[in-house]
Amino acid sequence: MKDRALKIGLLVSGTIVLLIMGGIVFTLMSGALPTIKEYGLSFIFSSEWNPNPDREQYGALPFIMGTLMTSFLALLLCIPLSFPIALFTGEYFKGTKAASFISTMVDLLAGIPSIVYGLWGFYTLRPLMVELGLSQQGFGVFTSALVLTIMIIPYATSLSSEFIRMVPNDIKEAAFAMGATRFEVIKKVIFPAAGSGIFASYILALGRALGETMAVTMLIGNVNAIPMGLFDSGNTMASVIANQFGEADGLKLSSLITIGLLLFLLTAIVNSLGRLIIKKLSA
């Protein structure tokens, strides 16, 4: 009797998880349908975003470009910062107090809410940008990417540190015994051995950056046009949804949901790729 109740409970809860995922896909697709019917594929390639009722026209290209530019720039900036941290915690100071202190600090970075990053970016980083003369008001792709970089460091670091730590000691010792320096061991032994794992953790970090909303919304400048340079303003897929969803209806609402669908697909592909690599490695 109790056994059956538990079995049913397990079955039901598992089914709910599957249904949620199915429901998400279904809801996004049905919400996107009017837009897809109206524009078809050209929605992705059109850069016109005009809610004006007389000339209503929607295209997602500026937001797709904004998301890709900020996220990939953040990824690019994140690599030279998080690789040394991963080496610090996973190799040089492996298992020491210093390593656990740094890991704790990096974990703290992951705990800071997106909106607080946004405030910090707005009140600390943005004035700095203006002062350095990089851009007039300090908004834009670069400022957003810089904050994103800091936000994704924890994701890139903790996993890649794990992979570096997992490199077997005997192959490192073999290299040391041949007279290799630590740097040479890292370059010629650890990196080849842990490289694809590290690569996978960067892909997962990219997945985080793609979906980030609040911090970017506060810093990108919210202009519905393709950013023409690193210091130009723009808008991302997530931030246009956050900014315009509240007052939207009709075709505009559907277009925003379509952007949500595209964002969902983009992050799903990127994350699956990262997971796939990790699965291959552990198999």
Place this chain on the structure above:
Amino acid sequence: MTNTRYRQIKDKAFFYTVCAITAITMIPLISIIWELIKKGIKHINFSFFTEVAPSTLDAMLAKTAGEGMPGGIANGIVGTLLIVSVASLIAIPIGVLAGVQLAEKANSKFSHAIRFTAELLNGVPSIVLGIIAYAWVVRPITGGYSALAGSLALAIMMLPLIIRSTEESIKMLPTSLKEASLALGASYATTTIKIILPSAMSGMFTGILLSISRVMGETAPLILTALGSSVISLDLSKPSSAVPLLIWEFYNDPYLIDMIWSSSLFLLGLILLFNITAKQISKKWKTQ
């Protein structure tokens, strides 16, 4: 010999670069926390916790009269507690049971599908979950923005973490534990409920606390669902405030801008409290 010397210098230089970059990366963290404490601590007083957020007019009047900022963030605190508690009530039972399923029937097709789905769910951007909760709750059920919709969005965010931590803490238990219970004649359900789950409790609890700390600071999905409210409300079908939503409102209102730092400091403190408690529990559990 010079070659060896050169290699050693290169080695040392690399080591110091690694240390320097690690130190540099800590600067933003320190800067953020320092900024919050410096600008926020002076606004935290008794009324900060007991009064609702001031209206723009009240704040304007107080400012022109040269008085301190009136009001607090009580509506946000109550809203956050309400939304997060309801989200936990939804996510914990489903997540724990799904986790048990994954641990018990690790290789069934059903479990593989759940595991894959949970991983996928973990990567869904929070703003997309806001759209989903809007479509599932705001329009058909509550007929308007509501705390319940916010809770649903956060619950979906919590699920993957709870599922995984449950699965992993059960898998770490020795099989002999389960076998001993079954050998004594205990049923499968009794074994699971009285033996397996209590033994895996601390690991599961860590996962639950971490998932709470992860969603507590979420703003984007709440903008699309709970919207915000200027009064303290415990009605799930009505719009509700939350601390991150208040920060967003303060940020957009030049007269209330002074409140952002204290609210952010409070929010960060609350999140870190959950985070650190979770880590402490898992540490204690591992050494035992």
